[in-house]
Amino acid sequence: MMKVVILFMLGFFISSASVAQGQKYAFVEAGGTSIFAAVNFDMRFKKDAREGLGFRAGVGNTFGVFDSELVKDVVVFPVGVNYVYGSKKSSLVVGFNTSIVLVKNRNGSESPFIxxxxIGYRYRPYEKGIAFHASYVPLFNTADGTMPVWLGVGVGYSW
Incomplete structure (x- = not known):
């Protein structure tokens, strides 16, 4: 199953190169929608746009940090839509995400979606270069039913 999801995501990224697109942002993220750590891709839908509607998709892992007797080897696929406000280097990001969670040795009480x-801040250059972001990301529908206050930070390359 995981191989199929990874192949689908790679195919999507490769095929998106042939469609008119706005600014793109590839980044590593700690916390946030990825729960612990992930590699992500974000881009605007409108051609040559620095702001506006876009999406993000990625793949991550908890690297054993949240493992227990019932939950092991957690792989996370964060996907979502977002809107970037501000065409200058600094901008506000507002989005709605879901994380598809693949868990080995599940007990059945965990949710496959978080x-x-x-809502967050994003810095990105006008053309190409290093970009970063920080976000507040409350998590709903977690395995234990809580809604933790969660933060995320990311750094990557924007073009």
Whole structure:
């Protein structure tokens, strides 16, 4: 199953190169929608746009940090839509994400989806270069039923 999801995501990224697109942002993220750590891709839908509607998709892992007797080897696929406000280097990001969670040795009480709205700050250069972001991302529908206050930070390359 995981191989199929990874192949689908790679195919999507490769095929998106042939469609008119706005600014793109590839980044590593700690916390946030990825729960612990992930590699992500974000881009605007409108051609040559620095702001506006876009999406993000990625793949991550908890690297054993949240493992227990019932939950082991957690792989996370954060996906979502977002809106970037501000065409200058600094901008506000508002989004709605879901994390598809693949868990080995599940007991059945865990949810395969974690829902997370997002509000944050993003810095990106006008052309190409290093970009970063910080977000507040409350997590809903977690395995234990809590809604933890969750933060995320990311750094990557924008073009």
């Amino acid at each position: 829902i997370s709205p997002e």
